[in-house]
Amino acid sequence: MSTPSSAPSGASVTRQPYGRTADGQDVELFILTNASGMRVDVITYGATIVRLFTPDRDGRSADVVLGYDTLAGYEAGSCFFGATIGRFGNRIAGGRFTLNGETYELPINQVVEGRPCQLHGGPEGFHRQIWKATPRTGDGVAAVEMKHFSPDGHMGYPGNVSVTVIYRLLADNTLEVEFAGETDAPTPLNLTQHTYFNLGGPAAKPIVDHMVQIAAARYLAVDAGLIPEGPPAPVAATPFDFTAPHAVGERINEPGDQLARGEGYDHCWALDGVGGEMHPCAVAHDPASGRRLEVTTTEPGVQFYTGNHLPPEGEPGKSGVRYLPRTGFCLETQRFPDSPNRPDFPDTVALPGKPWRSRTRFKFTADE
Template sequence: MKGLFAWLLVPSTLLLSLVLNSSVSAQVEDFDSIKLYTLKNQQGMTVRVTNYGAIITSLVVPDRDGNRSDVALGYDRLEKYINAVDKPYFGAVVGRYGNRIAGGQFTLDGQTYSLLKNNGENHLHGGAIGFDKVVWSVEAYESGSSGGSLTLSYLAQDGEEGYPGNLRVQVRYTLGDDNTLKVDYHATTDKATPINVTQHTYFNLKGEGQGTILDHELMLNADRYTPVDEGLIPTGELAPVAGTPFDFTTAKPIGRDIGQSNEQLKRGLGYDHNWVLNRSESAEGLTLAARVHEPESGRVLEIHTTEPGVQFYAGNFLDGRLVGKSGKPYVHRGGFCLETQHFPDSPNQPDFPSTILRPDQTFQSQTVFKFSAN
């Protein structure tokens, strides 16, 4: 298993000194099951993933001149992921329900389920111990010069974080030689339950720690978005983006309109909203969700997904307190997220696409991140 490094999970009194982008390890006696896996292709793209939280810890891609940089925000030590005070969810798979559920509850088949309110009065990203804070089992790992894949699984038990059903989830990362990273999700349950899993990597295409993302040029393939109330819960409206700061149908710098006097921008402290992707209701398979171009490096990120929405978050809560793996602080709006998903609060919004998975069904979803440079 080339590129596999053991991580150490030891009492907090001992220093975890395994650095994610090197092979240095601590001299201690006890090892746990947390490890770091490397996928690398012939184009020089490298992806590192840990089975703690299914987290992408590093994503190295070339620029227009062939210079490689890590474009994913994150930490250099496992303890920082475990003990992070601000819980930014760097690089993690979040669930059982990514994004917010209003009031920390939903009703399903006549029964009301109560969830932890960990975001004001609302439930966020699966609760206190969501999928981002558990150790996933490694089902398969293949690594070679042309990419490779890593398959992880987790069994969320009935009642875990308040959700019904034993939910068996699988995520597979596949790196192709065309600089694509495919993320495939698969899940089954023994009771009806909501599910909305997504990948929560923060990107800065200049390189992590290299200033803000406000000059990145973003296109979102969406004519509508879901406005939110003061708690960032969708109102239920699918509002047109035309004539608003939320219009990214033609590429524009992220920072162009983010400071406008707009009630929705005030509520999100910037962009932190769900966009409704342009696809016909009968369409299946992948559709273009977003394209991001960083002018200085020439790096381009295209995202295709089978999901109906994408949450664009502009790093509004980054404030310089968190120091990344390169030793540089993550400044305000120093990274962006594009979380492919079903819509927030869908269990309480009957007009939104359903997120309910039943025992006779199989949940399947795919998102593809494609990197290039021009």
């Protein structure tokens, strides 16, 4: 049974069961819609975006995010489709860091070229947790607020942490994602949203023809383990220069160690804007459908990932579709990878009495 709530403006939130996890926990689905007919579906497992419908240039609405048809798919999957990531998005080299003179060992869940790391908060990170949710409507906004408590020591991190993510679907077809975190002890915190987009629709084609522009004159080159190997480097005269729009596939197969290591783009760009203030991040456009995605954020970096590591045989997805490499892209707004081991990078340590905050907006439009 579904429970809708709505405002006179046409914004609504519908709440309904989504299933039960293998260990018996109930999961709920929240369907956010606005007066324009845009729709975003979010589940409490991993605070995950499972569907996002937005119109093309002809007004035809389609789901533009990768995912699974069932809860079991999200439980079994390892691609982080649509998930909220934490405590620490991206990689921490060696699965360890030192904070205030104490070294913390983290569970390893990725090894690249023989080099271990912890990826996206570990094997039981926030993407594997059940979040508590409350629907919200008002002022033309459909929203759901989700909360999670992470105890001291979970996945190796110090401190008890309470985190909140609010998904807001605005009247102008903008999805706003707001994160907040509070802790009782210093701890690294780097929350991000890991949706894979394909603006052409249900991953019908690779995203190599999508045009992308990133508001960044610098990016982080990586070593063989995909860990940043130095300070931000200029993108000028490299395949990483997206200061003007380029097709994803235009230079993705050019020779060079950086593209080879990521098997394409899997790097963090250091955005030109000031961290903590809302600033431009990226624009993606699908010429075939006319759909356009504009991203703005308070974060200093964005991980642009082109789905290179999806299985060669395809990841089983929605409606029998198999997601091949490069059939989706991510724009993960965040602090820099491996920051707990890099004092020269923007600080990621959350402190008691000082709430951690982040905000990103994904605005969807279409060509006239």
